[in-house]
Amino acid sequence: MLESPGAPPPHDSRQADTGLPVSVPSTALFTDQYELTMLQAALHAGTAERRSSFEVFTRRLPEGRRYGVVAGTGRVLDAVENFRFDEQMLGFLREQHVVDERTLEWLAGYRFRGDIRGYPEGEVYFPGSPVLRVEGTFAECVLLETVILSILNHDSAVAAAASRMAVAAGDRPLIEMGARRTHELAAVAASRAAYIGGFATTSDLAAGFRYGIPTVGTSAHSFTLLHDSERDAFTAQVDSLGSGTTLLVDTYDVAEAVRTAVEIAGPGLGAVRIDSGDLLLLAHRVRQQLDDLGAHGTKIVVTSDLDEYAIASLAAAPVDAYGVGTQLVTGSGHPTCSMVYKLVARAEADEPDAPMRPVAKRSMGGKSSAGGAKWAARTLDASGVAEAEVVGSGEVPSELADRLLQVELVKGGEVVGREPLEAARERHRAAVAGLPMSAMQLSRGEPVLPVEHR
Amino acid sequence: MLESPGAPPPHDSRQADTGLPVSVPSTALFTDQYELTMLQAALHAGTAERRSSFEVFTRRLPEGRRYGVVAGTGRVLDAVENFRFDEQMLGFLREQHVVDERTLEWLAGYRFRGDIRGYPEGEVYFPGSPVLRVEGTFAECVLLETVILSILNHDSAVAAAASRMAVAAGDRPLIEMGARRTHELAAVAASRAAYIGGFATTSDLAAGFRYGIPTVGTSAHSFTLLHDSERDAFTAQVDSLGSGTTLLVDTYDVAEAVRTAVEIAGPGLGAVRIDSGDLLLLAHRVRQQLDDLGAHGTKIVVTSDLDEYAIASLAAAPVDAYGVGTQLVTGSGHPTCSMVYKLVARAEADEPDAPMRPVAKRSMGGKSSAGGAKWAARTLDASGVAEAEVVGSGEVPSELADRLLQVELVKGGEVVGREPLEAARERHRAAVAGLPMSAMQLSRGEPVLPVEHR
Known part of the structure; x- marks a missing residue:
């Protein structure tokens, strides 16, 4: 599972790894x-x-x-x-x-x-x-001093934060989605460290390409706003990606979005994502609404500046997965070791x-x-x-x-x-x-x- | 001054920049x-x-x-x-x-x-x-969303910290030396951002290579410890690098090290570096000692977990340059924007x-x-x-x-x-x-x- 079929086999020779886009031919100048x-x-x-x-x-x-x-x-x-x-x-x-x-x-x-x-x-x-x-x-x-410290100080800081988040999340999967909050290559290393620390998946395609970490995606507010109505946007997404997709339901009114989502995708809708507001309250309301609509299997994914404490505070809420960005890639307050x-x-x-x-x-x-x-x-x-x-x-x-x-x-x-x-x-x-x-x-x-x- | 003669001319074509080691052939997978x-x-x-x-x-x-x-x-x-x-x-x-x-x-x-x-x-x-x-x-x-945000969020965070440090340092030069505290490629971007924010130089060779930022170096405690005495270490460094070099004086006893340093390099010694202890007190003592030894032109470089506040607190001390690492590359408490x-x-x-x-x-x-x-x-x-x-x-x-x-x-x-x-x-x-x-x-x-x- 952890080999990317499209990528060259890593480490197959003494040659510099050419598994683009996230390797560099030599590390010798990452040196003080x-x-x-x-x-x-x-x-x-x-x-x-x-x-x-x-x-x-x-x-x-x-x-x-x-x-x-x-x-x-x-x-x-x-x-x-x-x-x-x-x-x-x-x-x-x-x-x-x-x-x-x-x-x-x-x-x-x-x-x-x-x-x-x-x-x-x-x-x-x-x-x-x-x-x-x-x-x-x-x-x-x-x-070797500088490059060894660069790598260990960064990656260990992210893994430590990831580990605490994994403890807080218990059996619920964590999605790494912090690429936009850190340097584009630090992000790839952060995905790797998060995976070691217990994260299940990443949104970062380069991390999937380079390290074979399973990648996932939902959709953004821009996609809803591109369309003339939320209904049009959901229809476009479900038509193209299937009812197993994750629909983002907080662009306008959450309750109305959930109703529309299940109407369009049917009770087999994969998941809904909530990215703002009072996540504890909304998760309960949305779960109730989904159940009332017969969408018992539809999962709830929450995102929005989560850290280990916010994750822990949602332990009793009907949340199925957490997406974590900023606080993960910045080591939850401790970006270096x-x-x-x-x-x-x-x-x-x-x-x-x-x-x-x-x-x-x-x-x-x-x-x-x-x-x-x-x-x-x-x-x-x-x-x-x-x-x-x-x-x-x-x-x-x-x-x-x-x-x-x-x-x-x-x-x-x-x-x-x-x-x-x-x-x-x-x-x-x-x-x-x-x-x-x-x-x-x-x-x-x-x-x-x-x-x-x- | 800002072109690296050894590096290929950057951006000379539509081709991916091959200015190794810090470019990547494509950025398309730095994408959610x-x-x-x-x-x-x-x-x-x-x-x-x-x-x-x-x-x-x-x-x-x-x-x-x-x-x-x-x-x-x-x-x-x-x-x-x-x-x-x-x-x-x-x-x-x-x-x-x-x-x-x-x-x-x-x-x-x-x-x-x-x-x-x-x-x-x-x-x-x-x-x-x-x-x-x-x-x-x-x-x-x-x-383009993910990669644009990755770059701007990281680089702007570092530049903002750099700018505050530059304000605090006034006319005294700032040396960027944080490579070991962040991802090895984030470090190169951090050097670049720090330079924009007002830093004068960097210790990171890759930043010199890729962006033409002036590079500098001093020496580490390991170099002193490698030798049978501090005297041997200083002699080795001065013999090889000239009396304009910067000697690290806090491996054993600072006062003794300063005495030995001037004895070996002469009053034309370039600089001494202090990397631990009460920098305010030590800077005053070392300046006095250097002056007493006739080394009026020898500069004092201080390093040791400096941030903008520590730099400001040394404004009245006889310090000639500040080396900043951790707090710069982690945005001084705000590693992303x-x-x-x-x-x-x-x-x-x-x-x-x-x-x-x-x-x-x-x-x-x-x-x-x-x-x-x-x-x-x-x-x-x-x-x-x-x-x-x-x-x-x-x-x-x-x-x-x-x-x-x-x-x-x-x-x-x-x-x-x-x-x-x-x-x-x-x-x-x-x-x-x-x-x-x-x-x-x-x-x-x-x-x-x-x-x-x-």
Whole structure:
């Protein structure tokens, strides 16, 4: 189901994905300039090849949130694989004097040959969880900082909002329809993240094309206004799209529109959409009216600036599906995740087998962090519910060996952690189900698991 | 200055822009599915060719904001020009049964042939300002809704935040460095919008490559931690990049780092960057120390979760430049603009020369809007300061004829409104300078101009 038959098979080669319109041939310039100037200076100093471990983590969750959601991992793998400097890019860097010739030469041969481990996509995380670890030479790892953070910070923010909305919606399907509220390509990634977080479908055709997410559509007020009457508009839509279509009933008078809709489509009308007004009140009224008209199977879809709280407030209303836009794609108040990419360990010296040394920023100001490459495990209580996130940097205690969270994603430069989007979605569902019940509360609170440092 | 010598000349043909890595060959799938199903139904009903006027506007500014900033217009023109359905896309739509064969055939020949007028890029706007008007057949206009809104909602949100930050920063330059906090392609558009809003430079290489925005870089804590001492790190950086470089001084102890920095680079050191701690206090201390060391020309760059308020609070501190990330790319609390794309007028009948009729949604719920295609003018008081935004839908009063805000952007499908990015930036500077002084207040307030409807 998740393959788009019309699209080329994704990831079938080391070539840049040409699954237009939402891929880009190279990700190498989605990079802050200082990554390249640091590379130049390290090449000059002879320190560029020092073995290094970088880790991605957050120092905190957005205020009041109970858990974070890892999303974007699959896109990170694409980005790493397609991180190459072609002649045109090198020409730009040369003309702009961004780096020197020696560095340009090094960049021309760049391919990431290191290792990446991390929380699998869809997994939940907490403050300090080592979400991703990138290991290799300093040079090859530092270049990936910006694009990895861009992807994880954006996608995880959307997935976290989606997850809360999915909790609030319960068994009712959520439709992602936020494309018009965010950058056109961020929208495609947002659809993907929302799907992982529990959304069922998207309105965004590019997301269907690129990621095989099921697409849906209803109609807009403009369609009704184009026609001489609402009756004409409904007739046009039902004639062309069938009685299973969704008719928009709030352009003029809702009660009259519902009456007209059932008259034209018959009691087999697929659904009606309400996009304004008091949704709680209207949903009850419209359901009653539909039932009175014998349209017991006609569903009610509501849209109109919904967030997780509005969705929850409609739990007792006869609503069959929620369409969510703005609040989803903007992370419901938290459009980014504050993930950072920090050097946590590096070789003592320049020899390939030099021992690793933990490193960390130490100045005042609250931005210090623990050094050393870290493992993470989630412990369970007697009833199998998650109890704590345990993070450590030495040997893994034997009792935690089968509770480790990180998985191999890239090994020696080869992507080994590719998986279908469906797997991340299912993993997320299972991860949330395994958390204490308070994870489901929408109210503000502390992270639902304590993080223990070993 | 704003052309990237290494990049191909943008917009030199009707071909999709291949200025990698940040263009996409077609924008046609950045579209909500319902645009296509509405098209199908309208083709079926014979109403698809009715002449229509769609307008983009907002019903309100984000709470407390004094003005909005139009940004993204140049990207809209690219998107309209590159909105074509190729075989692969049509194949996808066919396989997924999104629309019928007749509609696919229509889409295969799609090119926008209508007209677009709007506020020029960089101009300010207010609630109800008719920011963009798209005219043509219903069919050709309705398809553009999603991608136009995506671009304007995102880019204008970032530009509005940038503009406030630029007001707060006064003559001090602002560096855009938010790439890691937002989607990797949204980041490129954000750099562009920030530049229009008054930022001077960006850290994002793709933004330099694609839009010719000047790029800059400093260095990260990881570079210091890679080396055996801060002294080694600074030496490596200065040796390779010259004494004009910017050294990051808050990895360990700021005072010691500043001492070491000047010792290594000499008093000609370009700048130091402070990325944590009490920036106000540290800026004063570091300035004093630099001056004591004879490094009077060494600049101080501050970064660390700055927003317009933090920037304003540093106005009296000896700071030379601000680097801004998260709060810029997330619109400083308002990551989207709530612009809508509404059918405001359409032909009475299906004949090409049928008169136009204003249309508008009329149901309860606060989403109704005024029908009719609108003009807009900005009136000035006796001293030449903007006084009101006048919006009307009939004849333009003669006294307003030379104060009209909208310009031609697309005429008969041909883009006529292309301009250098620098023009939008300069226009924005002039537009803000022409507003009443209260526009400059960062505190919450009403829109700085009243909107009068004629």
